[in-house]
Amino acid sequence: xxxxxxxxxxxxxxxxxxxxxxxxxxxxxxxxxxxxxxxxxxxxxxxxxxxxxxxxxxxxxxxxxxxxxxxxxxxxxxxxxxxxxxxxxxxxxxxxxxxxxxxxxxxxxxxxxxxxxxxxxxxxxxxxxxxxxxxxxxxxxxx
Amino acid sequence: xxxxxxxxxxxxxxxxxxxxxxxxxxxxxxxxxxxxxxxxxxxxxxxxxxxxxxxxxxxxxxxxxxxxxxxxxxxxxxxxxxxxxxxxxxxxxxxxxxxxxxxxxxxxxxxxxxxxxxxxxxxxxxxxxxxxxxxxxxxxxxxxxxxxxxxxxxxxxxxxxxxxxxxxxxxxxxxxxxxxxxxxxxxxxxxxxxxxxxxxxxxxxxxxxxxxxxxxxxxxxxxxxxxxxxxxxxxxxxxxxxxxxxxxxxxxxxxxxxxxxxxxxxxxxxxxxxxxxxxxxxxxxxxxxxxxxxxxxxxxxxxxxxxxxxxxxxxxxxxxxxxxxxxxxxxxxxxxxxxxxxxxxxxxxxxxxxxxxxxxxxxxxxxxxxxxxxxxxxxxxxxxxxxxxxxxxxxxxxxxxxxxxxxxxxxxxxxxxxxxxxxxxxxxxxxxxxx
Numbered sequence: 001x002x003x004x005x006x007x008x009x010x011x012x013x014x015x016x017x018x019x020x021x022x023x024x025x026x027x028x029x030x031x032x033x034x035x036x037x038x039x040x041x042x043x044x045x046x047x048x049x050x051x052x053x054x055x056x057x058x059x060x061x062x063x064x065x066x067x068x069x070x071x072x073x074x075x076x077x078x079x080x081x082x083x084x085x086x087x088x089x090x091x092x093x094x095x096x097x098x099x100x101x102x103x104x105x106x107x108x109x110x111x112x113x114x115x116x117x118x119x120x121x122x123x124x125x126x127x128x129x130x131x132x133x134x135x136x137x138x139x140x141x142x143x
Numbered sequence: 144x145x146x147x148x149x150x151x152x153x154x155x156x157x158x159x160x161x162x163x164x165x166x167x168x169x170x171x172x173x174x175x176x177x178x179x180x181x182x183x184x185x186x187x188x189x190x191x192x193x194x195x196x197x198x199x200x201x202x203x204x205x206x207x208x209x210x211x212x213x214x215x216x217x218x219x220x221x222x223x224x225x226x227x228x229x230x231x232x233x234x235x236x237x238x239x240x241x242x243x244x245x246x247x248x249x250x251x252x253x254x255x256x257x258x259x260x261x262x263x264x265x266x267x268x269x270x271x272x273x274x275x276x277x278x279x280x281x282x283x284x285x286x287x288x289x290x291x292x293x294x295x296x297x298x299x300x301x302x303x304x305x306x307x308x309x310x311x312x313x314x315x316x317x318x319x320x321x322x323x324x325x326x327x328x329x330x331x332x333x334x335x336x337x338x339x340x341x342x343x344x345x346x347x348x349x350x351x352x353x354x355x356x357x358x359x360x361x362x363x364x365x366x367x368x369x370x371x372x373x374x375x376x377x378x379x380x381x382x383x384x385x386x387x388x389x390x391x392x393x394x395x396x397x398x399x400x401x402x403x404x405x406x407x408x409x410x411x412x413x414x415x416x417x418x419x420x421x422x423x424x425x426x427x428x429x430x431x432x433x434x435x436x437x438x439x440x441x442x443x444x445x446x447x448x449x450x451x452x453x454x455x456x457x458x459x460x461x462x463x464x465x466x467x468x469x470x471x472x473x474x475x476x477x478x479x480x481x482x483x484x485x486x487x488x489x490x491x492x493x494x495x496x497x498x499x500x501x502x503x504x505x506x507x508x509x510x511x512x513x514x515x516x517x518x519x520x521x522x523x524x525x526x527x528x529x530x531x532x533x534x535x536x537x538x539x540x541x542x543x544x545x546x547x548x549x550x551x552x553x554x555x556x557x558x559x560x561x562x563x564x565x566x567x568x569x570x571x572x573x574x575x576x577x578x
Contacts, residue, residue: 005528007526009556009558010558011556011557011561016558038530039530039533042557044528044529044530046528063558063559063560064559065521065522065523065558065559066526067527069528099529
């Protein structure tokens with residue numbers, strides 16, 4: 001259930017995102033999920049890709065500052081209140097969310113939420129105790 | 144040309160008499176520091192010079208130099224030649240790394256300093272009838288208190304404004320009838336700009352002469368200041384190690400700055416060989432403090448580039464003149480009157496990052512005020528994938544730099560390798576100011 005995510009430091013300059021996307025595309029690496037957090041000067045691009053090692057090596061070689069982080073992906077029903085249910089479990093367990101992003105999986109009527117926690121193990125225990133379905137890395141990459 | 148000297152006896156002294164006075168003062172100063180400052184005793188011993196061999200001012204060239212590094216090594220009070228109970232004041236400016244450069248004054252030094260600052264105001268024909276608005280910063284910086292005491296010593300009325308609060312400066316300038324203004328040249332232009340916005344024509348006030356220093360400026364700035372403020376703009380020179388302001392000042396003849404050499408003896412040397420250069424040759428300015436009690440200095444290397452001339456001046460002063468400083472022999476920047484060395488910024492980053500940082504200092508003049516931006520490359524060690532932590536890092540760098548320089552710098556985190564790597568020594572500073 002540990003999912004590898006690549007975080008990339010990006011300056012707020014025209015064309016920087018495109019550079020990253022093109023590098024990955026040209027290398028045949030597919031992006032499964034992404035989010036961008038930004039300030040006025042810089043941003044952090046967070047990516048889940050089908051070949052994490054190859055992608056990190058490539059971006060490093062091209063001079064990007066990156067970090068591999070571990071995130072948790074949970075599958076929830078794609079219905080009103082789905083996300084609130086998971087957050088309620090985390091809240092009751094006293095688990096802090098650093099950040100999160102989500103995407104919808106149309107075919108299965110589900111949504112996937114990617115979480116980054118301060119305390120990975122405690123968060124996983126809390127989610128499992130609440131019977132939340134955690135995706136394995138290969139499951140997520142196959143979606 | 145009508146000249147009003149504050150101390151005519153010294154400012155118009157015959158050259159032979161002046162040399163004899165300087166020789167006598169040098170002799171007694173060298174004997175004093177040899178006895179009281181272990182640092183100088185060691186230096187003179189190493190150079191194989193006995194204090195009694197120093198007989199006239201011509202012997203000065205045999206003596207060793209003092210540098211800013213010596214201030215750092217002797218931090219804070221190691222260069223003082225008197226007991227701390229005789230020191231009534233300290234000031235400080237930035238050093239080349241984290242520690243400030245500390246200077247001290249006895250009561251007599253303060254009196255001497257007041258007189259040389261009064262001479263400075265006298266160079267603009269200032270008298271007891273004048274109203275001096277002092278917009279140099281008060282505090283550890285010598286500019287504010289130096290010119291303040293100078294104004295009082297002259298008998299003028301001093302308005303201790305310090306910097307900033309520009310609208311109030313303009314209001315009091317009109318209401319109190321300010322005749323003499325002391326400020327940095329860029330702040331004088333700021334005052335002009337704000338006055339224009341307020342619809343105040345400063346040329347119609349009683350403002351007569353401005354004493355501008357503490358940062359580099361040009362003839363174009365002088366012209367702009369003179370036109371917009373309706374003043375005669377004089378260039379003044381000084382820095383804390385020698386005493387503060389009141390080391391040298393332009394007179395109304397506008398042809399170089401008279402150095403108050405009966406107290407602060409100037410030489411110009413070749414910065415490579417250390418050899419003394421004759422009149423007219425450009426080189427590094429070096430000062431010897433002949434009369435100060437707390438902090439006498441032997442041949443202090445300023446790193447400022449200029450040249451000297453002994454030709455007679457239209458004002459009648461016989462004191463040697465130095466040209467406006469044209470540059471530096473090191474990489475020091477002057478930003479809003481604050482001395483900034485790239486090494487200071489490097490030491491802050493080194494402390495935070497733990498390894499050799501990649502950074503670039505950008506200096507620009509925006510709206511007449513200097514702004515400093517420091518770009519820091521984010522490597523994998525510094526990088527966090529949380530915005531909050533990166534913002535903390537940026538704020539911490541900004542705070543550490545503020546605590547050392549007293550300047551607010553814009554900190555920008557940039558991607559690796561965005562800062563140009565040159566062969567050999569990296570380019571650390573881009574100074575885009577047009578002055």
